Structure formats: structure tokens, C-alpha cells
Amino acid sequence: MRIAIAGGGLGGLTLARILHRHGIEAVVYEREPHRSARPQGGMLDLHPESGQRALAEAGLTDGFRSWARPGGEEHRILDPAGRTLVHHTPEPGSFAGRPEIDRTVLRDLLLDSLPGGTVAWGHRLTAAAPRPGGGWALTFDGGHRADCDLLVGADGARSAVRPLLMEADLIPVATLVELTVRDADRRHPGLAALVGPGNLWCVGVNRVLAAQRTGDGSLRVGITLRPDGTPIGTYRSRDALLDLFAGWDPRLTALIEAADTPPAPRPIQAMPAGTRWAGRPDLTLLGDAAHLMPPVGEGANQAMLDAAELAARLAADPGTAIPAYEEAMFARIGPIAEMSARVQAMMLSPTAAGDITRFFTRPAADSTR
Template sequence: MRIAIAGGGLGGLTLARILHRHGIGAVVYEREAGRSARAQGGSLDLHPESGQRALAEAGLAGRFRSAARPEGEEHRILDPAGRVLVHHRPEPGSFSGRPEIDRGALRDLLLESLPGDGVAWRHRLVAATPRPGGGFGLTFDGGHRAECDVLVGADGARSVVRSLLIDAPLSAVATLVELGIDDAARRHPELAELVGPGNLWCVGENRILAAQRLGDGAVRVGISLPADDRPLDTYRDRRALLDLFAGWHPSLTALIEAGGPPTVRRIEAMPTGTRWTHQPGITLVGDAAHLMPPVGEGANQAMLDAAELAAELAGNRGDADAAIRAYEQAMFTRIQPIAEMSARVQAMMLSPTAAEDIVRFFTPRPTEPAPTA
């Protein structure tokens, strides 16, 4: 059974690792030139029931604990005047919650767990053609070719593999502007103190100014705005960004002033409840299967997809089709309420009453622990 995984993100690499542990060979085809070709973004919190569970099944729980930062769970929510609305402090050194880990560190951890030939770099999939006897012929940018019996699309928001199963429309749900502050503790100690070891959200009407501390001491700043029709270049002008936060406390807008060149992208999502008709020898994981607003579930669910698909393939070695069918049915059921919740949270975060709604969301009921970002 030759398994091809299109995409070397967290979902694709987790799938390859767990299959490898079961003695099932798989090749990850990744379009990037190498593991250091680009920055991997900020940090994420791994949930015990999804991301951490997947790492446990990958045999990497111990390495995760060595690289994770439980102190990164600290989370503060401020209003535009700089007043603290919510302050969540994790138990020092505890891994019982959702410890943070830099995306780059997590990806490296997964890459280092694979055999040397487990990832084929510079292989951007451009076409997959069904073969008469089953499986697919793969064509990559530059003319490289390969064949497989099972094709898994882990190739993200604009998945090539998804187009073989379903034509799912993507809709813009937000605009995200990102800036970076390197070596924040030395260069901008006041901002490092403001952000703290974890995450900071400054919430106003229809906009959020957020920041998070990374493991290397850098601070990643993010500005979330409702989706609109304005050209993205509008948001690459620092003065225009500052004008969006006119009247906010200077200690908060200092995050924008200190950041590097802004990068901008549209945040898109697939319709909740998206499903496809099962086809033999092909399936999807992660954003390729269920692109959701980025409110903390995407990477976790991608890794859980990988773990569940790997378990089905390992348990049905003689019948990959039955394994894929079982995985898809369970995944569709699991993802539906999570996608609905993610859409509600995204809408809440960029609403005119976001501050009140978010405070209510993060305020635990008497019998519940406080949620974490």
C-alpha cells in the first residue's frame, strides 16, 4: 500500500509519523524547498483531547513536553483604554491544560521523527489522475511524477486534492494583519512586559489587536478586522493601521509602531457541514477537509484527523477503502459542532459588542474551569 500525503504541515506530518510507527510507509510531498524555507508563524495551544492525543499516538508526548511552554497559557484581555477585563494564569509548570508550543518547533519535532526519505521537498502537486486499476498518478511542478494507492490531501486551504472530491466554496471571514517584534525583552522591554509570557488580546468594536510571546523571545502582533472589499495593500501602511486604533491607549498602539513590516492576508473558511461523497483511495485531513476560522481548533483537529485516519489504516491493512470510509464518517460527525462553534466565536470576536461577549465567554460558570485561548 503506497500512501502519498500531499502537504507537509502539521496534519500531514502527524499522519506520516503515526503510519511509520505502525510499519506503514508513506511519503509526504511538500512544495517548500526545505524545512527552513519560510517562517512557520506563531505559537499554538495543543488541546489534550486532540493535538496532545495525536502526539501521544505518535510516540512524541515526551518530546512535546520538552519543547512546550505551559507558561504560554497565560492570557489577558484588555479594553481599548488598557484596562484588564480577563486575566487567566495557568498553574506554574502544569501540562494539564493547553500548553503553547511554537509552530516551527512542533513541525521540527515531527520532521525529526520521520525517516530521511519520508519527505520529498520541492514537490508541489499540480495534478492527480485516477489510474484504471485504482490509485493515482501524481504530477508535480517541474515534471516530477509518482504513483500511489492511497492519496491523502493535507495541502491546506486551497487544496489541490480537495478538488478531486468536492467543489467547496471559500468565503472571507476576516482580514488579518501581522507584524513581528524581534528580541522584545531587550529592544522593547515595556512591550514584553505588556504581552507577558503568553497571549494578549485588546478588544474593541469590530477589531482586535493581539500579541503573543514566542519561544525565542519575539512577539508576534496580529490585527483582526472584519472582511471587506478594500485592497490588501490598504493595510500595509502603518499610518493607516494606527488610524484604525485612534483613541486607543498609547501603550497598546505601541505594538503596531514597534512591529516590522506588516503582512496581510484574508482569512477564509468553508461552509460548516461540508461533506463529500466517498471515493476509493482518496481522502482529506485538516484545512483541506474543513477549513475553519482560526480560533484555536484548526491545527488540533488536523492532528486528530491524522491520528484517526492512521488508526483506521493500521487496523484495516487489507482494505484501505473501508479504513477511509470509517475515518470520513467519524470525522464529519466530530467536525460539525466544532466548525459551528468556530464560526460563532469568529463572529463574536469581531462584533460591535465583542468586549462584553468575550468576557462572558471566558468567565467560567461556578462549576467550570476558565477556558483558555
């Protein structure tokens, strides 16, 4: 079976790695020209039941633990006046929770575990046509062509493979503006201390100002806003962003003022919870291509678990793998997508500070953290 994986993100690479461990080779077609073509984002907390489980099946637990930062799980939530609402401190050095790892480091760990030539860089899929005898004829930007027996769409929110199975109406759920404060410990020690080793959320009415520490000593600052029809270009102005947080504690707005990069806004969308498609035996989706959710901590973890479950089924019985994988995935993702939508709405509500405090201080048996 010739397997083509569209997309070299965490889900696609995890699938390729676990298939390789089962003696099944695949080609990952990635649109980026090389692994360092663009930043991969900030930190990611890997959950034991999903992301860490997938890495265990990939044989990469030791590598993960050598790079992960358990202290990065520390999480503080403040109100606009700078008062602490929640302060979660992990057990020092413990991997029992959800340790953080830089996305770039995790992606490199997966890339380095694959045989040379597994990833075809600079291959943006532009068309896929069913072949008369089954499988797919693939066409890439620039005219390159390839065939496969099974096509897996792991190509993210704006998947080129998804339309082959369904038309999904994406729902706007937020506007995200990102900035970076470099070399924070040396240049902005006060901000570094404020953020700490993990994540900081400052929750106001219909908006969140957040920051997280990355492995290179930078602070990644994120502003999340309700989608209210404001032109996205408005948020490219630092002054416009500061106006949104007028009256907030100056220690918090200093995260915007100290940023070394210009504000980078982008819309955040999600698929309706419960989205399904009519299956095909030679085509499937995983990760954001299959179940794009609000970014509240589940997306990458579920993509990696999708990959682990799909790989296991392909290794056990290729003939029934796709329908069995999809039924199990739909059942698993449904409640997670609904929870993610509730959390996203809660974070951007007029009563967010109280709602979020109650959410994160529930008894451990009822909490998602």
C-alpha cells in the same frame, strides 16, 4: 499500499509519523524546498483531547514536554482603554491544560521523528489523475511524476487535492495583518511586560489587536478586522493601521509602532460548517483541506487528531479505513466548526468586549478553554 500525503504541515507529518509506528510507510510531498524555507507562525496551544492525544500516539509526548511552555497559556484580554477584562493564569509548570509550543519547534519535532527520505521537498502537486486499476497518477511542478494507491490531501486552505472530491466555496471571515517585534525583552521591555509570557488580546469594535510571546523572545502581533471590502493593500501601510486604532491606549498601539517587519495582510477564509463530500476508497482529506475553519485555536489541533484517527483506521483495516474515518471526522468536526464560526463572529462584533468577557468567564464545565 503506497500512500502519498500531499502537504508537510502538522497534519501530514503527524499522519506519516503514526503510520511509521504501525510499520506503514508513506511519502509526504511538500511544496517548500526545505524545512526552513518560510516561517511557520507563532505559538500553538495543544489541547489534551486532540493535539496532545495525537502526539501521544506518535510517541512524542516527552519531546513535546521538553519544548512546550506551560506558562505560555497565560492569556489577558483588554479593552481599548487598556483595562483588563479577563486574565487567565495557568498553574505554574503544569501540563494539565493547553501548554503552548512554537509551531516551528513542533514541526521540527515531527520531521526529526521520520525516517530519511519520507518528505520529498520541492514537490508541489499540480495534477492527480485516477489510474485504470485504482489509485492515482501524480504530477508535480517541474514534471516529476509518481503513483500511489491512496492519496491524502493534507495541503491546507488552498488544497490542490480538495477539488478531486468537491468544490468548496470559501467564505471570507476576516482580514489578518501580521507584524513582528524582535528581541522584545531587551529592546521593548514595556511591551514585553504588557504581553507577558503568553497571549494578549485587545478587543474593540469590529477589530482585535493581539500579540503573543514566542520562544525566541519575539512578539508576534496580529490585527484582525472584519472583511468590509477594503483593498488588502491598504493594510500594508503602518499609518493606515494606526488610524484604525485612533483613540486606543498608546501602550497598545505601540505594538504596531515598534514592529520590525512591515505589515503583512492576508484574507482569512473558511468552509461552510457541515461541508461533506461523496467518498472514494483511495482518496481523502484532513485538516484545513477537509474543514477550513476560522483561526480560533482548533485548526492545527483537529488536523493532528484527523491524522491520528486516519492512521489508526488504516493500520486496523485498510479496506474500510477511509469511509469509517470520514464519517467519524464529519461528526466530530460539525459542532467544532459551528463553535469556531460563532467565536470568530463574536470577536469582530460591535459588542465584542462584553461578549468575549462572558465567553471566557463562564463556568469551567461550559468553557472551551
